[in-house]
Amino acid sequence: MLDLSVTLGTLTIPNPLIAASGCFGYGVEYADAVDLSTLGGVAVKGLFLAEREGHAPPRIVETPAGMLNAIGLQGIGVHRFIREKLPELRERRAIVFVNICGTTIDEYVELARILSDAEGVHALELNISCPNIKAGGITFGCSLTGTHSVVSAVRNVTTLPVIPKLTPNVTDVASFARASEEAGADAISLVNTFLAMAIDVETRRPKLTNIVGGLSGPAIRPIAVRMVYECRQAVKIPIIGMGGIAHADDVLEFMIAGADAVQVGTANFVDPFIWNRLLEGLRDYMTRHKMLRLSEITGTLDTTARHTAWISS
Amino acid sequence: MLDLSVTLGTLTIPNPLIAASGCFGYGVEYADAVDLSTLGGVAVKGLFLAEREGHAPPRIVETPAGMLNAIGLQGIGVHRFIREKLPELRERRAIVFVNICGTTIDEYVELARILSDAEGVHALELNISCPNIKAGGITFGCSLTGTHSVVSAVRNVTTLPVIPKLTPNVTDVASFARASEEAGADAISLVNTFLAMAIDVETRRPKLTNIVGGLSGPAIRPIAVRMVYECRQAVKIPIIGMGGIAHADDVLEFMIAGADAVQVGTANFVDPFIWNRLLEGLRDYMTRHKMLRLSEITGTLDTTARHTAWISS
Amino acid sequence: MPVDVEAAVLANTRLSDDYSVLALAAPAIASAARPGQFVMLKTSRGMDPLLRRPFSIFEVLRDEGGAPTGITVFNKRIGKGTSLLYDVEPGTHLQCLGPLGRPFDAADPPAHAWMVAGGVGLAPFVTLAEALLARGTQATLFYGARRAEDLHRVEIFEQLGVRVFCATEDGSRGAHGRVTVPLQQELAQLGPSSDVRISVCGPTPMMRAVANLASTHGRPCEVSLEQVMGCGLGGCYSCVVLARDETGAPHHTRSCIEGPVFDATRIIWDALAH
Amino acid sequence: MPVDVEAAVLANTRLSDDYSVLALAAPAIASAARPGQFVMLKTSRGMDPLLRRPFSIFEVLRDEGGAPTGITVFNKRIGKGTSLLYDVEPGTHLQCLGPLGRPFDAADPPAHAWMVAGGVGLAPFVTLAEALLARGTQATLFYGARRAEDLHRVEIFEQLGVRVFCATEDGSRGAHGRVTVPLQQELAQLGPSSDVRISVCGPTPMMRAVANLASTHGRPCEVSLEQVMGCGLGGCYSCVVLARDETGAPHHTRSCIEGPVFDATRIIWDALAH
């Protein structure tokens, strides 16, 4: 029997495949198409305390092997989420990662308190990295002290796994991983999207109403893998890697680089039934490589020189 | 008559299309295929004082809509360049941007001195952003004081246009644009490649001998355009934009975002005869939009709201 | 529940330089399809382009026995993906996800159903017309385009027994001008007692004009909107339109699951990108 | 000077599950081609995959009058691009850049030319064989593969009058074992006076073994190397091999312009990725 389960601190999930926040609605939208209990987890759309309408459309633009989004964190707010969505997620036996956003530390703390009392929440993913909203989020994610403060504040009010989600729009992502670990994070997830833009040259206007948006999809995978690799050297806590995963080989690439689990976002838009394809691919790899436990592969990148360097580079 | 010329400080070039450093050899390799005098310029492969063998292969990996490279700045050194390549470039009437790299400020200064005395060099592009070599380059490019010191040191020893090339691997690229301007740069060019990596999951080894490499190509274009846009708000000096340009619309996108000229790298590998295609596309656009001078389009992004926001986002 | 099938291209009939009708083998989707629903098509095998494209289900294909075997798509080339579909050759396979979205609700007699189509907006009305006639509901199509050559597949509706009014901006066929010209005439002639339901699909300004006409004449109107769609399943929030809820309060509403068909009175037209 | 043409696919003959011969209409490239040169082929229209792929010019196609009309490529599917080429249908157009690279230098009589091919390494030798026979130089082909079914197009060489030695690892055709088996036998039987020039193309370990054999028997040897190539024109420095210069000093040398054909004694084999 192949064991695909992975452990994130106190939380063990049946396989490393988690639906990425903002790419899977509140999970319930997919409940008829996908058996949510077969996923490693569902990270729901970023939630604020209050409802938000988000940005005016157009909100996405396709780009080479990727897409930009500027949704602006439209959402129903934490209270309606608990009332209207959480019960079905519970019933479907989904492992729920709630992605929370605030404009102040108090908001994150308040959200953490409320969700800790709600039944059926398995982990808190702190979105301190959304590039698409003016106030909050990213302002914490781009400052080491900001990151440390948010994480430790939330840490103090919940026993749920606390997982800050890091932005790639920084010089040294590993230092943010360290700050998170020191502040008591149980794991980190990365990457959120890259701040980017696209212009309609005929009208000379931005293609997004919000002017800038976040780049996701296969295009960013090589950068995201490098960042996961850097964080793996920097911290001991589990890493949830993401950025452009579309095939089982991509999952394995992130895990070999140092990820304990992964999230899949954009590729789920292209293929909502991707989950079985990925699981089959992982099982096939394990069989071919005679592995019994998938988690063994995490951080096994072999960097020993292939042949003695013949000349100084 | 359509005027495609653009001005970079004291240097006026016939059109905005410059071959990107490291993607066009020393220019001479393409002299039979492309009339070098018809280009806006040729940025030659990054030069150190001494010859360098660079990294052991494999040196490139294809990625979704992009590629990684870790050439390691193999090069013939400035002296052989002046002896063996510059005469032909002169003869071909190429506008030569020499991309220089050092591990110390003195090296940059020395290179600038030597090249200022050489006939046929039109501008110095300071490579302080190569992600693929351990010492130097990027260590200046990732520090504001480092950037300022290199630029002003070179500025003091040459009358040639000084164009620092910025790395995208920073939190706030605009601050590096500002530091460059304050230090007396005549222009800035951006972006260099994004630090990234790819892994062969079957062998669990990096696909590049150097483990990490720089991501280029269409995949990065939306991020690069955003960075050019940010720099345009921050500085008055001309901007040479690049990152994934493959079509005339991409050139226009960078110019509308704020670039005065552009460089084309990876796309030249896919289509070495790209230059005429791009020029035709630009002329066609100017005709359709009744423009006489292409340079008018720089920084004309229209960000006025498309319709009154109906609800707060 | 939508299914994703690797559908064989059975035929790709070019109607003009920019229109083609693509026939796809997709029994599961065909048999579940309801009027005005759509599919998400992958227009290429690889990542260029990356995302799927939304297309109305134009016709439901059936075998001799009448069993659904596939669907057709009424494709207008306007960019990368639609150009790839225009060029696709039979034998190719395309990933096809559907059926998706909130369908039209087909009116029952004695109501009359008026369908108003602009250009490629004709796409969702074949399935609606069939549903109406199956119910014995009288159906009328108002179909507008630039020139006569841009009016395609009118015969399908005529054969179904739909009353058809055409309009062309150059007057080369039917009424001279926008599709609203014949529509307005017919609306004006309606008796107060008659129960007419309007459905419209086409360019946003045209849908807006029709919605206004409908409301001034006090006729219910459904619109089928075209928003950029990342997923088609409610996962990405890319496809929102600003629509009023029961209380009249405007909210960004996902057109892939609460639409693409909306009651026209819900839509805040000024907020729709043109 | 290389040219870039949008070459029509004239035919794509599948020889097995993994080999096909692709015929391309490209007169300009065909007439300029010299033995062992290569082209850079774009395997798809869009950006997936992004880069071109290097392929040896397998055959030069000619019309009745003998005028060059195109080339063929001996394609072995090993990944994304070669799979796309394997599936390509006639009528498609592919961007084709060439001819590129340093050719073999075809020996003149009285020298004898021995060509040693492993698997897909057969590709550059048809053009070399033709050049040799045009010079009246006696040519021999040593051709090795795993099984008899993997030995393709031997008849081309036989018809040209090339002496052919086959070897298969399972012994199903020709000598039992690697291609070095018959090569070694023939080398051993050579008289000291005979002037034999060896050219080799195939997997790196095989080329290395042949190069060693050649030097132990004191025979000159040219190798055609396969490095990953980003541009094919000397622009990117991706394709380097560690090769000795005139002074014997090792340098990273671009195999797209100084190669792919190198004098075997220049290569530092330990530095070549396997």
Ligand SMILES: Cc1cc2nc3c(=O)[nH]c(=O)nc-3n(C[C@H](O)[C@H](O)[C@H](O)COP(=O)(O)OP(=O)(O)OC[C@H]3O[C@@H](n4cnc5c(N)ncnc54)[C@H](O)[C@@H]3O)c2cc1C
């Ligand atoms: C519910 C629905 C039903 C549709 N039915 C049909 C149909 O039956 N026949 C038909 O020809 N077209 C139909 N469309 C429009 C069709 O989806 C677009 O023309 C198509 O996506 C354009 O893709 P492209 O790559 O050719 O254009 P590009 O401009 O290259 O596309 C770029 C991006 O913009 C999106 N986009 C561009 N135009 C539109 C548009 N008008 N609507 C939605 N997204 C757009 C694309 O999906 C893609 O994500 C429908 C759209 C929707 C929302």
Ligand SMILES: Cc1cc2nc3c(=O)[nH]c(=O)nc-3n(C[C@H](O)[C@H](O)[C@H](O)COP(=O)(O)OP(=O)(O)OC[C@H]3O[C@@H](n4cnc5c(N)ncnc54)[C@H](O)[C@@H]3O)c2cc1C
């Ligand atoms: C001078 C030269 C001549 C060649 N002639 C032939 C020929 O006649 N017939 C033939 O079938 N093959 C030939 N090859 C090898 C051929 O280029 C590769 O098999 C092909 O590039 C693989 O592409 P892919 O997308 O299928 O594989 P992928 O593994 O998907 O390619 C990924 C990347 O690695 C590169 N790559 C992978 N394998 C090789 C390789 N063996 N050599 C060079 N680059 C590689 C690809 O170009 C691409 O950039 C030649 C290579 C060179 C350098």
Ligand SMILES: Cc1cc2nc3c(=O)[nH]c(=O)nc-3n(C[C@H](O)[C@H](O)[C@H](O)COP(=O)(O)O)c2cc1C
């Ligand atoms: C449409 C869209 C909406 C997103 N919304 C959120 C969000 O609400 N919270 C968050 O933390 N990340 C959000 N993300 C980022 C993704 O969770 C993920 O980090 C990123 O897309 C990279 O993964 P991918 O390449 O697999 O999509 C969003 C991404 C997309 C494409």
Ligand SMILES: Cc1cc2nc3c(=O)[nH]c(=O)nc-3n(C[C@H](O)[C@H](O)[C@H](O)COP(=O)(O)O)c2cc1C
């Ligand atoms: C193979 C390769 C080599 C490069 N070498 C250099 C270099 O020597 N100096 C430099 O400043 N940039 C170098 N670059 C970066 C390019 O000049 C350019 O900044 C980057 O590739 C983005 O542009 P593109 O997407 O058009 O390729 C190199 C890029 C590639 C792909």
Ligand code: FES
């Ligand atoms: S298209 Fe994704 S939510 Fe509607």
Ligand code: FES
């Ligand atoms: S392939 Fe680019 S230098 Fe050889």
